[in-house]
Amino acid sequence: MVRRHRPTPERILRCPQCRSTDVFTDVTMFSGALYTCKQCGYKGPFILEEDVPSQPPPLPEGSSEDLP
Numbered sequence: 500m501v502r503r504h505r506p507t508p509e510r511i512l513r514c515p516q517c518r519s520t521d522v523f524t525d526v527t528m529f530s531g532a533l534y535t536c537k538q539c540g541y542k543g544p545f546i547l548e549e550d551v552p553s554q555p556p557p558l559p560e561g562s563s564e565d566l567p
């Protein structure tokens with residue numbers, strides 16, 4: 500197995516302007532993190548973060564989908 504064990508779920512960054520995930524993180528000493536979007540050229544401290552669950556959540560059993 501080449502994959503590393505990740506205790507925390509992986510996250511993807513999404514551009515708040517064009518919703519692209521082609522976003523880079525620039526960390527500066529003074530202002531913290533700056534994000535740069537490769538698609539629309541957006542640059543700023545605000546970005547959308549989405550969790551990427553490693554496994555899909557289990558479906559609840561005995562739900563209303565169980566029609567007789």
Ligand SMILES: [Zn+2]
Nearest residue numbers: 514517536539
């Ligand atoms: Zn963008």
